[in-house]
Amino acid sequence: MFEYTHRQHFQFGYARPERALTDENVQWMCHRKNKEDLFVAKYGRAKTTFGTWREANRAAALLILKDCLEKKLTPLICYSGGLDSEIVLVSFLEARKEIDPEFPIEVATLVLEGDLNRHDIEFVDRFKERLTALGHSPVGLKFHSRKMDAIEFWNSPEFLALAKETQIVSPIVICQAWLCGEMLRENFAYLPVIGQGEIHLVKDTPKDYQPGVSLYIPSIWRIAETENLCGLYRFFIGRNAPAVPGFFQYLPEQFETQLRTNPVIHELVSHGRVGKLGTRSSKREIVLFDYPELEVRPKFHGFETIEAEHDLWRKRLNEMMPECEGHWYMDFFSLYRCLRPEISGIFEHGDWSFTIGREGRYRKQRLDEDDIFTTEWMTSTNPVLEAWNGPPSETGNSSLADVDAAILKFLSSDDRLLLIHDGSLVARWLHALKPDIELLGAAQVPRFRPHQLVPDILQTDLVDLDSLFLFLLAKEAKVQMGDRGNARLVLPKINARIEKEACPVWIESERDARLIFNLRSHFQDRELAIPFCDSTIQSSVAKCLRGIGPTNWQRALESHVTTLELNHSIENSRFINQPFTVRRRLDSYLEALARPSFATMNSSTALPLGSSQIGSGLEGAEAGFAANGLTPISVEEWLKRAKLATQDLKLGGNIFYRQTVYGRQLISREFRKAVALKSSNGETLCTACIQILDPKPNGTLRIRGVTTEPPFRGRGYATDLLDRLTKALRSSPAIISQFAKIEVWAAPEIVKAFSAAGFLPDNHRSPRHEPRYIPSENKLVTSDRILQPMSLSLR
Secondary structure, three states: OOOOOHHHOOEEEEEOOOOOOOHHHEEEOOOOOOOOOEEEEEOOOOOOOOOOHHHHHHHHHHHHHHHHHHHOOEEEEEOOOOHHHHHHHHHHHHHHHHOOOOOOEEEEEEEEOOOOOHHHHHHHHHHHHHOOOOOOOOOOEEEEEEEEOHHHHHOOHHHHHHHHHHOOOOHHHHHHHHHHHHHHHHOOOEEEEOOOOOOOEEEOOOOOOOOOOOOOOOOOEEEEEEOOOOHHHHHHHHHOOOOEOOHHHOOHHHHHHHHHHOHHHHHHHOOOOOOOOEOHHHHHHHHHOOOOOOOOOOOOOOOHHHHHHHHHHHHHHHHHOHHHOOEEEEEHHHHHHHHOOOOEOOEEEOOEEEEEEEOOEEEOOOOOOOOEEEEEEOOOOOHHHHHHOOOOOOOOHHHHHHHHHHHHHHHHOOOOEEEEOOOOHHHHHHHHHOOOOEEEOHHHOOOOOHHHHHHHHHHHOOOOHHHHHHHHHHHHHHHHHOOOOOOEEEOOOOOOEEEEOOOEEEEEEHHHHHHHHHHHHHHOHHHEOOOOOOOOOHHHHHHHHOOOOOOOHHHHHHHHHHHHHHHHOOOOHHHHHHHHHHHHHHHHHHOOOOOOOOHHHHOEEEEEOOOOOOOOOOHHHHHHHHHOOOEEEOHHHHHHHHHHHOOOOOOOOOOOOOOOOOHHHHHOOOOEEEEEEEOOOOOEEEEEEEEEEEOOOOEEEEEEEEEEOHHHOOOOHHHHHHHHHHHHHHOOHHHHHHEEEEEEEEOHHHHHHHHHOOOEEOOOOOOEEEEEEEOOOOEEEEEEEEEEEEEEEOO
């Protein structure tokens, strides 16, 4: 199949309603075969970023021109006289300058009999007249026009046949397909390019919403892909003809850039334009932001003079093929996370590193809610463990006094330091120790509006109020630095904490790690001081925690800071009060944004103060899986299937998390394995995931998400899978040498299956109510379902 978008990144397809949205359950880039199927779509990820949408469009046109050169095709721009098609033509005229200023480009325009679309066509003539003035050469350009009697065509068998063939329910879109077909009959070496596929966003509204009457309240904005417009793809696929049916979605970078840079879109999604329910009524303003030199015109579709006849045929086609009116939606922020370039690798800062991801893919930013956050220390020794084993102190004052001296030495060592004063306890502590340090307080933060926050939320991956507040302060610091561009910011944060379980456990927060990463990315390494009290300097935090203990730390520091402030008579009130005023203002702005909000976006990693060894992990079970008729599958595929049964399932853990494996081992391929029980014809019947909880020599495994596909439930496949899985694990010497047992939290409907596989009630753990995550409220609630603790000895 020809690549209708670059690397076929955009695809539409059809899925059975009861099946998980995995590739094997979706028929991509095809015709609808069943009326009840769901229309779905997906986008690829951008590889790079552009400064403007215009640059991204030019890059798309350049790739298409190079493809034409390689395949000996001639680009044919379908130009109606509207802004969309004119932008396509401009993009190609700009792009060809990089290859050959006289690269042949041909243009096709549909002319309705009797000049019925003259109001649209006249902009084609005007553009030709302005061509040289706009900086483009007419050399190599060739314009074609094809006449059509639309009323006669709509009443013809050819029209109905083309509608059924392409499953298009719009008479206008069918006319576009007809024009392309006519041109291809004349020259099979044409590559038709159509100005479709632009971003169409719509706002969620209640069913009883009445424009101009109902209250206009914040709600989610989503992109809408329509099955009808995808008929242009089906038209060319059916003819095995090369084409670009949707130029504006040819590259994922085109979507990514416009979402990131267009201020009109930002105002809309932050509800800054009261009454707007979609982007179509603002489309002219959206596109002219990047093409201000183009002539402003009304939003024509070209068939205004015969609109009554058009609407009649539109209704008839809808009655013939009502199932072909499908829509697919994705919310604004999720769409951007799907498109934005991936920053891969491990982020190192100070003596530690963090990464986000799964299945051995290390990333520096969160791409979806199921990614796992992990940390790892880079030092060969463990400073926290050494500090924890130090002599205890009853009050903690001596420990704080020691740290005071170290902090003061640090604050006095560089006259470029700029303290971000957010009114917090740590900020007051640092300020009290050195009152003459240069401060950046909330008074310097400009009065942002909601739409001005959208680019920050898109680019920083920060959605919580405190992190975004500090980031905005730091951005303002960069402005204030001016000529002092090498000033170094000091962040007032103590991120890590120590909790006592069976042994002391060090907790690292993903939220704080992402804040450090985003600041480093925004300011470059040379401009961001290594924050003295941040968890990135484990030895410094260890000194603070030495002898104080996690419970008394906050109380001891509060008392200490109060004493310091009294001794130095610091006039701190303006820095203490203003930050919270700004926070409240930001909070009111953020309420207007239906921003991403997942419980796992502020996950943490528990690092036991000791060493753990996984050994060979679960690799030793591979042979046992095969011998017992189980097929290894990716964790991603298992997750999609498991989520169909448990909507709030998270990959990183659950409310009963007991994890002593840490560092990058936590997301390694050896840490968890997913398997499937398949039928003789290769159809997936049931899946499950095995993960390591505790390492060797007497480690613990957990089985999660035993999920039978909906069509095959109630036939004993879960019991069969568990029986095979336990046999596979018990038959592997590598597994039983490392792990002593398997534990599970069994849902009511699968307790019998676990019992049949040899699992027994675990008396060391109590039954738990299953938690449910409520996305709209961003919280976990307790459900009525009881999960039973069970375990199986492997030895």
